[in-house]
Amino acid sequence: MAGLIFRKTRARAPLRLGLAGGGTDLSPYCDQFGGAVLNVTIDRYAFASIIPRSDGRVCFISDDTGVEESFEVDEPLSAAKLLLHRGVYQRMMADFNGGKREPMTVRTTVDAPAGSGLGSSSALVVALVDALRVVLGAPLGPYDVARLAFEIERIDLALSGGRQDQYAAAFGGLNFIEFLREDRVIVNPLRVSxxxxxxxxxxxxxxxxxxxxxxxxxxxxxxxxxxxxxxxxxxxxxxxxxxxxxxxxxxxxxxxxxxxxxxxxxxxxxxxxxxxxxxxxxxxxxxxxxxxxxxxxxxxxxxxxxxxxxxxxxxxxxxxxxxxxxxxxxxxxxxxxxxxxxxxxx
Missing domain, CATH: 3.30.70.890 (GHMP kinase, C-terminal domain)
Known part of the structure; x- marks a missing residue:
């Protein structure tokens, strides 16, 4: 059966400044008491490119960190050093492509160093999810993209962190975001003059x-x-x-x-x-x-x-x-x- 046919696709997701409330989006605090953050996205971005390949391989590239790795499309990806690339690729193929892996290059860069405090890792995951959403035709809105990015980082990859960064990157702008019990999230865009x-x-x-x-x-x-x-x-x-x-x-x-x-x-x-x-x-x-x-x-x-x-x-x-x-x-x-x-x- 023929593989997926798609065009080169790019995405970008903005980084953010955490103005107030950071930390209250962590479990178990927000699960018990509810959290609230105020943040704003700025003109620094995480970029992702999804490029089709015809050689039956999956290639992960992080230009800003200088890491490049390549695998056969059906080869186990457990050795991948680029955890975010691997995590998004595996989850998107499992959820929206019937588990069938597609040959492609997943290439990224970020306008801030790792550990910047600007939510760069989560913005990168959001950009990757959003790009693959388009490639796979996945029916995901901003809330879905943010939630899926959160699950990939915090559950699939077991990386420590909160919830605000994914929603800031998916929605953009100046937002007051509430994190309520039972995993409910409300993004309130602020209308200021x-x-x-x-x-x-x-x-x-x-x-x-x-x-x-x-x-x-x-x-x-x-x-x-x-x-x-x-x-x-x-x-x-x-x-x-x-x-x-x-x-x-x-x-x-x-x-x-x-x-x-x-x-x-x-x-x-x-x-x-x-x-x-x-x-x-x-x-x-x-x-x-x-x-x-x-x-x-x-x-x-x-x-x-x-x-x-x-x-x-x-x-x-x-x-x-x-x-x-x-x-x-x-x-x-x-x-x-x-x-x-x-x-x-x-």
């Missing part, structure tokens, strides 16, 4: 600390604290959820100053969820930022390294970026994007 959105965008600076981190260790410590009902961890998560709600309210009325106050409180709560959230390097850059006009700041993602971001008055943004770069950071402005994962043919 162009003036508020522009002012907030101009008030943000991101800074790569120069060190990627292994978020799994921090997430595992947070999860253990929740499983053992550690009072300090649960109380900190409650505060993070409250901060997400309050920051949403402040954003809707355009109070950037109030958002900065909430972010400072939220950063303290974040550090209380587990050891290792902050490091000496993060503390150093935070001190530099606060001395250079930043009103608040925090780490994006689980912590331990990766990207930080700061709220600053637009008049002081250049001064802040210069100071952070002089201190060895990699500071840049922020550009919001409103579109989630997109696919196209060539």
């Amino acid at each position: 162009d003036a508020i959105s522009n002012e907030f965008e101009c008030s943000l600076v991101t800074c790569f600390s120069g060190r990627s981190r292994q978020s799994a260790e921090i997430i595992d410590r947070q999860t253990m604290g929740l499983k053992t009902a550690d009072a300090r961890t649960v109380e900190a998560m409650d505060r993070l959820k409250y901060d997400a709600i309050e920051m949403k309210r402040a954003l809707l009325v355009g109070s950037i100053t109030r958002m900065a106050e909430i972010m400072n409180d939220s950063w303290k709560s974040k550090q209380a969820t587990a050891t290792g959230v902050s490091t000496a390097r993060i503390d150093e850059l935070f001190d530099v930022a606060m001395r250079s006009g930043a009103q608040s700041g925090k780490v994006s993602g689980a912590g331990g390294g990766g990207f930080m971001f700061f709220i600053v008055t637009p008049e002081n943004r250049y001064t802040l970026m210069h100071a952070l770069n002089e201190a060895g950071g990699q500071a840049t402005p922020v550009k919001f994007v409103n579109r989630g994962s997109e696919t196209w043919h060539l």
Whole structure:
């Protein structure tokens, strides 16, 4: 029987800044108490290309990490080093192609290093799922794509992490996302005026600390604290959820100053969820930022390294970026994007 016939297909899914509530999307906290996060997607992307092959092989390529591997189409894939590529390929073929594997090249690149704290791994999985959705004609909407990406990462591959990144990448934009019991997720796009959105965008600076981190260790410590009902961890998560709600309210009325106050409180709560959230390097850059006009700041993602971001008055943004770069950071402005994962043919 002839194999699947398809055209070269590409997809991209945006990375995100976790503004507030990160960690409350972890089990078992959201399963018991419900979680809430506020995030926004930015102009950094995970890209995936699905390219047909005629040689009966499956090839996984990650251009940004320099890994390339090739297998016979029916060969076991357990030796694959590119776990995300393997996980998505196997699940999509099982669920939407009757278990029949198709020869193809699965090629990716990401606009941020691994461990960035920008949700890059989950955005990559969303891009892969979305590209293969088109190739296989799978009837999946944004909620389905996000849920399937979550299952592949957290269940199939047993990788530690939460839920917000997949939904941010699938939907895009500025969202308040609720994670409720029985795996219910509600994505609430926030309608803010162009003036508020522009002012907030101009008030943000991101800074790569120069060190990627292994978020799994921090997430595992947070999860253990929740499983053992550690009072300090649960109380900190409650505060993070409250901060997400309050920051949403402040954003809707355009109070950037109030958002900065909430972010400072939220950063303290974040550090209380587990050891290792902050490091000496993060503390150093935070001190530099606060001395250079930043009103608040925090780490994006689980912590331990990766990207930080700061709220600053637009008049002081250049001064802040210069100071952070002089201190060895990699500071840049922020550009919001409103579109989630997109696919196209060539």
